[in-house]
Amino acid sequence: MRNYENKEELKNEIKRTFEKYISEFDNIPEELKDKKVEGVDRTPAENLAYQVGWTTLVLKWEEDEKNGVEVKTPSDKFKWNELGELYKYFTNTYASKSLKELKKLLTQNVEDIYSMIDGLTEEELFKPHMRKWADEATKTAIWEVYKFIHVNTVAPFGTFRSKIRKWKKKEL
Numbered sequence: 001m002r003n004y005e006n007k008e009e010l011k012n013e014i015k016r017t018f019e020k021y022i023s024e025f026d027n028i029p030e031e032l033k034d035k036k037v038e039g040v041d042r043t044p045a046e047n048l049a050y051q052v053g054w055t056t057l058v059l060k061w062e063e064d065e066k067n068g069v070e071v072k073t074p075s076d077k078f079k080w081n082e083l084g085e086l087y088k089y090f091t092n093t094y095a096s097k098s099l100k101e102l103k104k105l106l107t108q109n110v111e112d113i114y115s116m117i118d119g120l121t122e123e124e125l126f127k128p129h130m131r132k133w134a135d136e137a138t139k140t141a142i143w144e145v146y147k148f149i150h151v152n153t154v155a156p157f158g159t160f161r162s163k164i165r166k167w168k169k170k171e172l
Contacts (some may be wrong), residue, residue, distance in 0.1 A: 001147060002154070007117050007125060010146055017157035018110050021051075024164045025099055027172070033099050037170040040163055045095040047164050048102035053090030054152040055109035061133040061148075062116055071133035113149060120145065 004010040025044060033045040042050065057075055064071045078086040094102060117125065124130040128142045137143065 001150060004126070004146060004150075006122060007120075010125070010149065011114055011117055014110065014113065014149075014153045014157075017154045017161075021157035021161040021164075022103055022107065024161055024168065025103055028099060028164075028168065030098055030100070032171060034095070035171060037167050040167045040170065042160075042163060042167075043095070044099060044164060044167060045097070045102060046091050047160050047167075048099065048106060049090045049094035049097075050087060051156060051160060052094045052102060052105045052109060053086070054156070055106065055113060058148060058152050059109060059112050059116060061137075062131070062145075065131055065133050071136070073133060073137035110153065113153060117149065 002013070004013070025048065028044050034043050036043055057073075060075075061071050061073060074080060074083070074086055075089075077089065094105070097105070125146050126144055128144050129135055131145050134143055134145050134148060137148065
């Protein structure tokens with residue numbers, strides 16, 4: 001996993017990968033948002049719904065901890081061994097929205113993640129054991145907060161960008 005020197009480097013990488021990812025949806029017509037194509041596991045709406053879901057959870061984890069609420073990762077309704085069900089929940093919760101609405105939701109979540117990063121000290125972001133939710137999310141690994149942000153923004157923005165590009169190549 002990539003390491004970052006500081007907050008700005010992390011935010012810049014999120015911005016770079018997010019802008020490339022979100023722009024892939026600019027020329028997809030709304031009427032094709034739910035179109036399945038062979039060899040691609042998600043429709044455009046499902047692709048965005050997944051990203052909206054995970055970024056929403058990251059923000060919720062931090063907000064709940066700040067408010068003294070016990071954080072359950074990955075969510076209050078699902079355990080780590082139920083990720084398939086969590087992904088269905090993301091689809092059921094978000095994929096019925098328009099691409100425009102999904103893009104707006106995801107853009108807002110990314111903006112909120114920038115604010116979250118700004119609200120953390122460098123130590124809180126990059127040192128282990130700074131958030132209870134981060135410590136309790138993994139059983140054996142020690143993950144700093146930035147790693148959770150990275151794997152729910154930078155990493156999937158790249159992976160899911162390639163998936164939507166493959167979808168577009170087959171459909172458009």
